[in-house]
Amino acid sequence: MYKAPRGAADILPGEQPWWRHIERTAADLCQRFAYRRIDTPIFESSALFHRSVGEATDIVEKETYTFDDRSGDSMTLRPEGTAAVCRAYLEHGMHVLPLPVRLYSLRAPMFRYDRPQAGRYRQFHQVNAEAIGDAGAAVDVEVIELAWRLFETLGLRNLSLLINSIGDPACRPAYLDALRAYYQGHLASLCGDCNKRYHTNPLRLLDCKKPTCQPFAQDAPRSADMLCEPCRDHWRQLQDGLRILSIPFAVEHRLVRGLDYYTRTVFEVQPPEEGGQSTLGGGGRYDGLIQQLGGNPTPAVGFACGIERLILNLKRQGIALPPESEAFAVVACMGDAARPVALKLAADLRRAGLRAVLAPSGKSLKAQMRYIGASGATHALILGDDELRQGVVAIKTLATGDQRLVPLADAPAAIAL
């Protein structure tokens, strides 16, 4: 028996209502924030992700699906969305558009070669939003607001918004020096990973979750305390903006995030319960990325949110799906004479915009009715010799059991409610 690849899941019909709900909510919201939809390929030149996300990050070091295509070019299944959107921005010369360019993606598949776990998959899907071309903190606030409203609209409660500023090329070197100086004396007490991070990616030292390393991170110098003037202004405006919008946040100075391209603002949204992975969504500013990819210096902010984790948390919080009630007619028939009439009737109902199918043929009326009852139909339409003679169809409303005879031509109207 073949099975879905490890960490990849079928999204079965029964789950689709959750996806639909989230996608509609996100699309409506993005629309209201004037974001326009973009879909990018699920694979790109490996170099795009390697250079943008950072060679020394976990994502690139051990989680990418990379392969050579038949012409020998190295390709990578995208592990995140931002780099690809930036590539598309540059490739299509979107800098000539009024800036910022606001873009979003829906159900965008991402691939990371992790060990699967609750809320973690090798293929997962994100809602993404990127605002490219505006350095103002108001756009950071906007992106965070968009994220926050998405969770709010879906009905999630008790989420935490964590924010931090990790500075920019002007002030980060000094901060990294301070961080290294602080950690230097503690290296012997730190875990192996942290010793490696000390050299390759000192920011990530703060990120270590090991109980032995945590106290050091807690007392480490804070990037937000060492920002240069412009970054400090930006950082302050970000917080002011969030307060104006009454979006509750907590400053988490250990929040650095796992991608190299972030500058200044980073943020994460976390659900109340542990387990099933603690991050629902996150993002930040990446003012250097577009230039790094070969474009003019262009500031940008973005946000990504995991749909599987959204669904996990919606279920966990007992949030109900909005009802999707819709008339659904199933046509049962008896006898050979009725068959063509039933076929035509079902087709007519569909052409009238209704959902309608035939009950399985060759079964007793009882069996057809059983099928209809189990199928989720709202109406059973019955065609037999009696109805045929009169040019009518018996329409039974399943919920109430009421049944009446209706001229064939009136059937669509009788069901439409």
Next chain:
RNA sequence: GUGGGUGUAGCCCAGUGGUCAAGGCGCCAGGUUGUGGCCCUGGAGAUCGAGGGUUCGAACCCCUUCACCCACCCCA
């Protein structure tokens, strides 16, 4: 990459060495004349994850392997 747990019909699962592997859900058919949901009856459906070993005999014991789940790590 590391650790723990679990693998018995489509699904949930009972069954820890001995006749045809139990039950529930679901599915199919019936419960007399053309009607669902409740109820009743019957039926189909399992190489007991796979491979090897121990034994007169294994779903049950041992080894190997695979898969899934959970956690670490990391992140969505």
